[in-house]
Amino acid sequence: MTALRSTLDTGSPEHLAAAEAMRDKLAEIESEHAKAIAGGGPAKLERHRKRGKLTARERIELLIDPDSPFLELCPLAAWGSDFQVGASIVVGIGVVEGVECMIVANDPTVRGGTSNPWTVRKSFRANDIVMQNRLPVISLVESGGADLPTQKEVFIPGGRMFRDLTQASAAGIPTIALVFGNSTAGGAYTPGMSDHVVMIKERSKVFLGGPPLVKMATGEEADDESLGGAEMHARTSGLADYLAVDEPDALRIGRQIVRRLNWRKQGPAPRAGVREPLHDAEDLLGIVPADLRAPFDPREVIARIVDGSDFDEFKPLYGSSLVTGWAELHGYPVGVLANHRGVLFSEESHKATQFIQLANRANTPLLFLHNTTGYMVGKSYEQGGIIKHGSMMINAVSNSKVPHISVLMGASYGAGHYGMCGRAYDPRFLFAWPSAKSAVMGPAQLAGVISIVSRAAAEARGMPFDEEADAGMRAAVEAQIEAESLPMFLSGRLYDDGVIDPRDTRTVLGLCLSAIHNAPVQGTENFGVFRM
Missing domain, CATH: 3.90.226.10 (2-enoyl-CoA Hydratase; Chain A, domain 1)
Known part of the structure; x- marks a missing residue:
């Protein structure tokens, strides 16, 4: 065990x-x-x-x-x-x-x-x-x-x-x-x-x-x-x-x-004799910091939602910003992908791509636990092929045929939201914790990008830059993005299937997995071209 x-x-x-x-x-x-x-x-x-x-x-x-x-x-x-x-x-x-x-x-x-x-x-x-x-x-x-x-x-x-x-x-x-x-x-x-x-x-x-x-x-x-x-x-x-x-x-x-329907499920039945997690679900209330810039270990979440807290981690020493591994949840096998320190690098992308392929070979549903600021940016990472490698992960998610479930626990920003199977990638179910936020990037980063672009445009025209107006713009943009990235705003627009109490996560996921198994659960070997 x-x-x-x-x-x-x-x-x-x-x-x-x-x-x-x-x-x-x-x-x-x-x-x-x-x-x-x-x-x-x-x-x-x-x-x-x-x-x-x-x-x-x-x-x-x-x-x-x-x-x-x-x-x-x-x-x-x-x-x-x-x-x-x-x-x-x-x-x-x-x-x-x-x-x-x-x-x-x-x-x-x-x-x-x-x-x-x-x-x-x-x-x-x-x-x-x-x-x-x-x-x-x-x-x-x-x-x-x-x-x-x-x-x-x-x-x-x-x-x-x-x-x-x-x-x-x-x-x-x-x-x-x-x-x-x-x-x-x-x-x-x-x-x-x-x-x-x-x-x-x-x-x-x-x-x-x-x-x-x-x-x-x-x-x-x-x-x-x-x-x-x-x-x-x-x-x-x-x-x-x-x-x-x-x-x-x-x-x-x-x-x-x-x-009188004589209805039968077409997916495999769950394992009998399900074991409860070893750790208390009440603890889930305090795992995600109020400031999403502070990291947390998703293994603490996994330990409180999977059967017996039993988790076989895949590639634990490689691509450590993404935790991957195998578990069971209410008797149903699942593969788990959970963000650790937020940023996705090339190693995490390779790891996720291989793991998703393995899950499809094993006809095993996938659970995505989101807390990501997106794929890493910077000259060395661009030269190292982060676009190709992030695209590999998104390719794998897009063409995977096993059922996916996503839970937004913390941040879910940028293309990391896509690679972790956001709404546009048709997970069977997607839920958010009240702590979650989702947007193209964090409010401060987005406002800062607009400010830098505006400053450069003013310099190109040879015009003075209005620092006071810029400060006001940044504050307004940050407030707007903050409001538009919150769970109630996103849930109101049906970008998730509900905002759930973290303590209910295991129960909600169990209900979803049981519903999923009304249909056949079958993976694929047919993925798009991976640009290595």
Whole structure:
């Protein structure tokens, strides 16, 4: 056994200060999560309950297996925009009758569950996860369709949501729609394109155009029930496969549908008899310093998330700014790449490239733990081929076929973000700790670069350089980049799948690995040309 030994001093002033800073950041994140949970606010929620309806999260809780976890994804979508935090939709992975499913629930307390531009983007992210990991989809539908004031940003791209549903069905991935209320216009196509549809008597209303639109378009007088009621669709149109008496009954029928799917995972099963890490997850709060310029040893993180803290390190004496090695997590084998002292050199790039190739040969998923300022710059490094070598690592990441998961713990700057499988490189899942930052470079460095370029431009024109204006510019740029590199800003734009408590990292990764193994796990030998 090669269990990692921890040298972390949890009583040191540095650790205690870092833990306190992390708790403060977690409190900020929790307050933003509370906004998503609050939906449309107390008045809208009260009106919703007076109609005898459950909230989106209550529906999910009754749908999933008792006492099972629900991994909510992108809960901060739309943060910092003009729209409600959460983007009027709840998405996540839950276990229904023992089957991991992607659950997509409209929040009808937010503008009637209509889809705004961020709802569309969040739905796309959910559908990507469905296709990559072969997760059955359960849509809990109550939507007025497109948010009309923003239709120019919703209508054209939003059609992909329905295309995705039909493509999932064609790929053999079951799609189930439970309709809880109005499902109008574009919202009607979710049940229309799902494999299985449940409607609720006297509650579900599914039509392309409601009575007012029908009156305007054709002059025909029609009421809700005859036009799109649940009984009409169950008895006449055939759109409804099942007719439920109330919301709990609809959820019961939905569970019954999943139970009859005869669903089987296509990836290998985890090892039985999983061992917990030897070291306390509580310590993870204080590992990342508040000042990301200070280094930390990622082995202290690995020791608190992998089974038995057992880690077989690969090339420990070579390219020491990148820790690589093999472990298991909740019984699933993983290859781990974790930044140590931030900067990636040529040696780290070679090491990562070989390791990624080996993981593909062994059909082993990869876990990337980010804390990097990027690839090293400077004359000697450029002459030594850092561009070629960094490109090798990015080539390997780009063409690797085993599943990737990324966790941003600290800095994730520049091309190092790409080499460590940032969002643009399609990791199956990507999460951030509240301590993380991501940008083209650090705020001070970016402001300094702009200052140097401006000074050189002034000299070239033979004009005096305004030092006072430069100082103001640098301060403004640093503040802007600092704000735009923080997790809430990035999570609001769906550049991650959620900002998580470091103590939950092992659990979150275990849920993701289990979901990943619904699909086959298979590597490749086909990489691009490596410029040696």
